[in-house]
Amino acid sequence: MLLIILIGSIPSYAQFIVGEGFSAQVLVGNVLVGDGVQTRNISYTGHNRAIALFENGDDAELGLDKGIIISSGIAAESKGPNNTLDNTQDLGYPGDKTLDKIASLQTGDAGVLQFDFKPQTEEIEFKYIFSSEEYIKYVDRGFNDVFGFFISGPGITGEQNVAKIPGTNVEVTIDNVNHKKNAQFFKMNDQPGSNSYKYLQHNAQTSVLKANLTLVACEWYTIKLALADVGDRDLDSWVFIGSKSFKHKTGIGSDTAFCSENFVQTLDAGHPTRQVLWSNGERTQQIKVSGYGKYWVEVFTQCGSFKDEINILPAIKEISIGEDTLICGNEVNRELQVENRVFDSYKWSTGDTTPSLIVKKPGDYWLEVTRSGCTASDTVKINEIPVPVFSLGTDTLICGDIDLDIKPNINADDFTWFDGSKNGVMRVTEPGNYWLRADLGVCHYIDTIAITNRTSLDVDIGPPEISYCEKQDVRLTTQLNDTSTYSIRWNTGDEVGAITVNESGLYDVTVTDKICNFIASDQCNVLFLSEALDYYVPNAFSPNMDGLNESFSVQFGLSEVDTFKITIYNLWGEQVYSSESLADRWDGMWKGALVPGGTYVWYAVLKTPCLPDEKRYQSGTLTIMR
Numbered sequence: 001m002l003l004i005i006l007i008g009s010i011p012s013y014a015q016f017i018v019g020e021g022f023s024a025q026v027l028v029g030n031v032l033v034g035d036g037v038q039t040r041n042i043s044y045t046g047h048n049r050a051i052a053l054f055e056n057g058d059d060a061e062l063g064l065d066k067g068i069i070i071s072s073g074i075a076a077e078s079k080g081p082n083n084t085l086d087n088t089q090d091l092g093y094p095g096d097k098t099l100d101k102i103a104s105l106q107t108g109d110a111g112v113l114q115f116d117f118k119p120q121t122e123e124i125e126f127k128y129i130f131s132s133e134e135y136i137k138y139v140d141r142g143f144n145d146v147f148g149f150f151i152s153g154p155g156i157t158g159e160q161n162v163a164k165i166p167g168t169n170v171e172v173t174i175d176n177v178n179h180k181k182n183a184q185f186f187k188m189n190d191q192p193g194s195n196s197y198k199y200l201q202h203n204a205q206t207s208v209l210k211a212n213l214t215l216v217a218c219e220w221y222t223i224k225l226a227l228a229d230v231g232d233r234d235l236d237s238w239v240f241i242g243s244k245s246f247k248h249k250t251g252i253g254s255d256t257a258f259c260s261e262n263f264v265q266t267l268d269a270g271h272p273t274r275q276v277l278w279s280n281g282e283r284t285q286q287i288k289v290s291g292y293g294k295y296w297v298e299v300f301t302q303c304g305s306f307k308d309e310i311n312i313l314p315a316i317k318e319i320s321i322g323e324d325t326l327i328c329g330n331e332v333n334r335e336l337q338v339e340n341r342v343f344d345s346y347k348w349s350t351g352d353t354t355p356s357l358i359v360k361k362p363g364d365y366w367l368e369v370t371r372s373g374c375t376a377s378d379t380v381k382i383n384e385i386p387v388p389v390f391s392l393g394t395d396t397l398i399c400g401d402i403d404l405d406i407k408p409n410i411n412a413d414d415f416t417w418f419d420g421s422k423n424g425v426m427r428v429t430e431p432g433n434y435w436l437r438a439d440l441g442v443c444h445y446i447d448t449i450a451i452t453n454r455t456s457l458d459v460d461i462g463p464p465e466i467s468y469c470e471k472q473d474v475r476l477t478t479q480l481n482d483t484s485t486y487s488i489r490w491n492t493g494d495e496v497g498a499i500t501v502n503e504s505g506l507y508d509v510t511v512t513d514k515i516c517n518f519i520a521s522d523q524c525n526v527l528f529l530s531e532a533l534d535y536y537v538p539n540a541f542s543p544n545m546d547g548l549n550e551s552f553s554v555q556f557g558l559s560e561v562d563t564f565k566i567t568i569y570n571l572w573g574e575q576v577y578s579s580e581s582l583a584d585r586w587d588g589m590w591k592g593a594l595v596p597g598g599t600y601v602w603y604a605v606l607k608t609p610c611l612p613d614e615k616r617y618q619s620g621t622l623t624i625m626r
Contacts, residue, residue, distance in 0.1 A: 016060040016199040018069065018076040020052045027053060027068045028115050032126075034247025036299075036306020038118040040220075046111035047091040049074045054240065059342050060199035063129055063208040066243035070111040072145055072229045073236030078131070080199045082189050087133050087201055090233040096226050098159060102171075103146045103230045110228035118220050120301040121271065123249035124213040128163070130172055132237035135204035136179050136188070143230050144174035145237040149211050153221030162211045177206050185209065193354050195342065202238060212249070218303035250308040252297055257315030259374035264290045265312060267297070275300040279309075315372040316343070324381040327362065328443035334359045336367065336380060343369040388412050388440035392449040399516035402429050402453050412438035457518035459511045467527040469610035473500050474526055476507055487512040504528045529610040537602070540623040543588030551585035552622065554604060563607035568600050568622065576600065588624055597626040 022031075024044035031053055033039055044051055051068065052075035058065040060080075069075040073089035095107025117124075134144050148171065150159040163172045165185065170176055177185050188204045189196050215221055227239050251270025258265075268286045269276040277298045278287050289295055289312065296309035321336045336348075337356035348357050349366045359365060362384035368377040390408040398404070407425040408415070416437045417426055426434060428451055435448040461476045468474070477498035480486050488495055490509045501507060508523035536555045543550050554566055561582060568577040568586065576590040588594050604618040 015056060016062070016079050017055040018052050018079055019055070020049055020076060022053055024051070024113060024115075027051065028113070031066070031068050031243050032241060032246045033117070034244045034306070035308070036120050036248060036304060037124070037246065040116045041222075042115040044111075044113050046070075047074075047093050047109070049076065050091065050093075050109070050111040051075055051113065054078070056199075057240070059195060059340070061194060061196040061342065062200060062205075062240065064127060064240050064242040064245075067241050067245070068113075068243075069238055069240055070113060070147075070225060070227050071236060071238045072109045072111065072227055072233075075238070077236060078201050078238045078240075080197065080201050082197045082201055082203065084201075085133065085137070085203060086234070087236055088234050089236055095228045098150060098224065099146050099148065099226055099228045099230075102148060102161070103143070103228075105143055105231050107146065107228035107230050108233050110226060112224060112226040114222065114224045116220050116222050117246075118303070119213075119215050119217060119248065120303050120306055121217050121248050121299070122215055124215060124246065125249045126211050126246040127208050127242035128211060128245075129205055129208055129240040130163075130177075130237070131189075131200075131202035131205035131240070132174060133201075133203055133235040134174055134237065135202070138174065138235070139178045139180065140175055142175070145228065145235070146173065146230050147227040147237070147239050148224075150224040150226065151213055151215075151221060152224075154216045154219045156221075159224070162213055163209075164211070166209065172206065172209065179204075195355065208242075217301065247308065248299070248306050250297065250299065252295075252308045252310050255311040255313065257313050257372045257374070258292075259315050259372070261292065261314075264288055267295060267310065269297045269299060271299050315374040316369065316376045319367070319369060319376045319378050321365070321367050321378045322380050324383075326383050326385050326442055328385060328387050332359060332361055332382070332384065334382065336365060338367070338369065338378075343371045345370045385441055385443055387443045388438045388445045390436075390438055390445060390447055392434065392436060392447045395450040396452070397515060398451065398453040399518075400453065400455055402431060402451060404428055404451075406434060406449060406451075408436060408438055408447070410438065412440045414439040454513065454516050454518065457511060457513045457516070457520040459509065459520040459522050461507075461509055461522045462524045464523070465525040465527065467529055469529050471502060471528045473502050475500050476509075476524060476526075478509060478511055478522075480511065485514055487514055501526060529608070537604075537618075537620055537622075539621065540625055541588070542625040543594055544626055551587045553585040554582065554602075561606065561608055563605065565605040566602060567604075568602045570595065570600055571598070595624060597624045599623055 025042050028039055028042045050071045053068050055066050069078060077087055077089060091109045093109045096110040096112055099107045099110060130147060132145055138144055148161040149163045150161055152159045161171055164170060165172055165176060165182055176182060179186055185207045187207055189200055189202055191197050227237060251268035256265065266286055266288050272285050276285065277283055279296045292312055292314060294309055294311050296307050298305050298307045319338045321338060335356050335358055346353050346355055347368045350357065359382055362382050364379060364381050366377055366379040368375060388410055390410040392406050392408060405425050405427055415422055415424055418435045428434060431452050433448055433450050435446055437444055437446045459478050461478060475498055478488060480488065481497045488497060488509065488511050490499055491507060492499060504527050506523060506525045508521060510521040512519050538552055541549045541552045564582055565580045567575060570576055576595055577586045600622045602620055602622055
């Protein structure tokens, strides 16, 4: 009961499932061994992840639906897709001496499951599959991974390997079963569209093989199921052994499927010398059945009894690839398939033969599948309805304040604006991006409009005045390069967004917005101080109260002066005037009276940001006339 609970907890989807962490006792007693086979001394040696149970092998096109895995690597690495040709897990575990003798080389990473069992009849069988990443590159190399099922006990000399090619005494190995030799028992896994490629990792595998054991009834035997790497630990292999397939051999057969309920099937217990009991109460060696269901037979032996059973099922039940669907014209992208079921063949109305079909356009699609010679089909209609395509208009620029309505040019079942409102019209008073979704049935469409505006035009080419000590190129820019939107005119005659000047002067620009007709202007006085160091000092003035040329001052062509001082002397060396301001003027007065006419000498001290020396001296003569 423990295993039933654990396996039942694994979801059964259309994929290959590997369950780790189960003990050897559980894997043998609850998974591997069939009814009426006693077991004892169950053991496993190897890495704990090299052995596991598996399910959904039929969906993966493995050949066995459930059972156990023994691997020379990690058991779960058997899961696909087959996206690598050299899956390898070096587990660092030792090999097995029995396998060493077969390979004639040292083995490693061995997984060995061993147990004693007592059969009630002379014949025991079990089903298995061998798969490997060493296919097909290492065929006939002589040092491939090795496996075997070794039986020992009464009537058997030593250990006998029962993993044999059907009808022969030749052991199953990579060199004996491959694409060149005994190919009827070999299957490549190299078709990307297949479920085996999608769900299984190995490059290739054998078909489902059966090991047959001829024994003495009611005696104890030992079987050793072993697999290992040979020589190196590169490239892993796996052995899959069918659930409940380690059982007494009977004639009841395997599960069977029929296309219709009109069938008659003969079931044979296969033990004519023993008493039997069928699930329907009959005690004959053979019975005839004509209905779907589960049938079992119990065979009585000298050391007990055992049961074998068979399921007779519909080979193929009604299928469905989905419901008729309405799909938007711009959203057709649907996968059609029969979920969680596997068939022998698939034929779509498009000619495809894959298990699923991606639909990109509307229409009627049908699928016909076959299984065990039976056929089923289904049709689905995918109709397209028009998408509610609409437009909110082109992106809009508004001159001045924004105050307008935007709305779609269609009718729809539902409208949803960017802010969640549901009105058919949106009042806009601010710039931004506005989108609307329109729903019509199962279809929808979204359109966006950008609203921008201009309320004024500003232009700034820099501070009102800028000065430089030395002559150089100065770039004046409006920061506007779009001459298709703006008309730009400088007082230099240029009509570009930026100009370069190298002469002192007042530069101005006028910009006109061609769309909104806004006008803006700016100006900048550019001074090169090295040109402005010239000065003007009058050489005469006449303070005679006639209102003409009454005072004297020095005029410098400077924008900035740090230090200034002018001093005037008479011919006797007496100071008659002094000032430290360029704004002051001398009216010819000294000691409260006008100085006499004649010649005077002046001295000036000057310091500016562009003059490197602390002082600069200028001098000259001045004539006062009466």
